[in-house]
Amino acid sequence: MEKVLSVEGLGKKFKTTQAIKDISFHVNRGEIMAILGPNGAGKSTTIRNIMGIMYPDEGTITFHNHQEGDLPRHSIGYLPEERGLYKNVNVMDVLLYFAELKDYPAKKAKERALTYLKKLGLEGKEKSSVEELSKGMAQKVQLIASIIHEPELLILDEPFSGLDPVSQELFKEEIIALAAKGTAILLSSHQMNLVEELCDRLYMINQGRKVIYGTMDDVKEQYANFKCTIKGANDRTLLEKIPNVQRIEYTEGKSVLYLDGDVDASQWIQQLPKTLSIQEMAIDRISLHEIFIDIATGKDSHKEVPYA
Template sequence: MEQPLLSVENLGKSFKDKQVVKDVSFGVKRGKITAILGPNGAGKSTTIRSVMGIMRPDKGMVQYQNYPKQGVPHQVVGYLPEERGLYKNVKIMDIILYFADLKDYPTKKARSRALEYLKKFGLEGKDKVKVEELSKGMAQKTQFIASIIHEPELLILDEPFSGLDPVSQDVFKQEIRELAKNGTAILLSSHQMNLIEELADDLLLIHNGKTVIQGSMEEVKEQYSNYKCVIIGDNAASIFTNVPSVQNVKQDGKKTVLYLERGIHIPTWLSHMPKEVIIQEMTIDRISLHEIFVGIATEQNLMQTVGEVHA
């Protein structure tokens, strides 16, 4: 089995009398995207800052593969923090080259790569523009370029999609996938569940500082995401009362959502649908990562360890 490039074991951190991270363990492998999820205050940023060495954890170990000390060597890691921070009166190219120099990366190579990324991110010809003249989205693209300019082995992205328009989100997603494809180990934190669902290979969901869910995307979906059936049509909720394996029914106008039991055979289940049901549209898929997240974040028992959906 491939060993993680980054290993975090039993990480713990407290502020005064409050323990915000409690025995969190995970690994990030080369060429894989690992996502840390959780509601506000769950301990995501504290975990990331502890990995980066910005904070000193009270307990636990952060180990980088073949590195003789604890922690991550600064030359091999790229970091996009949640709190964006660029020198406002500095030109884009100068700030990117400055970050490259901090990582001991060759200036000539960094300049060439910067021009390529500026073009890819729609910033061609703006290399001499000062940061203070950029829109929020453009500044975020600049900081993203600065975080990857030195070809890091490990890339840590804390809320990278925040404030980006859909087109820019797609550009970021494409680049993140490309970096992983080329072997970069990526640790990603985001509140946008639909984007995580598209990108992540492995998931770590923490709540109140503790690990709640951990595993590959496939494992998590299999364990926690039961099927749901969405029907568009003018139907009363009572019509579905005797349909087997329906655990919960939600209605919003003409939209009816049926949450189904674990392990059902969909073709067989469909054969029990009442003939009087009006179906203008119908989809059947697993409940989303967003629904799992909301269920845990609001502590409404959306899912249990057996995967039952109660919503």
């Protein structure tokens, strides 16, 4: 695969605080790569270093053959977590201005702006000022501004913030479409269910350092233990006798059993008591959301998924 962005050994210190240390990953053409972590983990610092908003103390950032200080900004799109639209300017002028900053042809930019406004449900809003828009509408305009110049690399920092479920679906569809056309996408979000649906690989940071790096499938297979959800009225004492169970979440009529990491699910099922009441049963791996919570709260041993 063609590497569009490579980050090697990135480090940044603020006075006595080491914000990030030895951060290394790459983003391929046509893939969606997630950069994740709890608040204060170092995600925003990493992104700001990539964008040249600040400069690292150590390490290198390479876009194709261009290195830090020489990155072609016209080839990079950026949707920041803190939004930055001019409130008293109309939508079309804002979009054309952002396109001009990227040296993108005005005529083509206007055509693309009208196409995206229609696609995202903002048709007829091109003459409205940004301050007249709802938060969700303004977020859509911000997305269009980040992609109007057809970037090779797109960095999305909390793109789903403030969006209703319908708008989230529109954003997901557009992000997938952009990747299918070859855009390399680096996405940061706290909405793990959307990350799990969208992303090919992930890089998770905690306390400024890498804790997970790998494909979504590898992370789920090597990191996420199985859990068994049973619907049925069962006594907790009966559930506690089942082997290879780390913990049980019990509510009336439903139990979730979290299994040991080395459990063979098909063999484990055969050990269930015959007296167990089972109306419905499902076995799957814990979600990315649960992995995230375990890391953020220190419940897990931070196993690392190797990625070549």
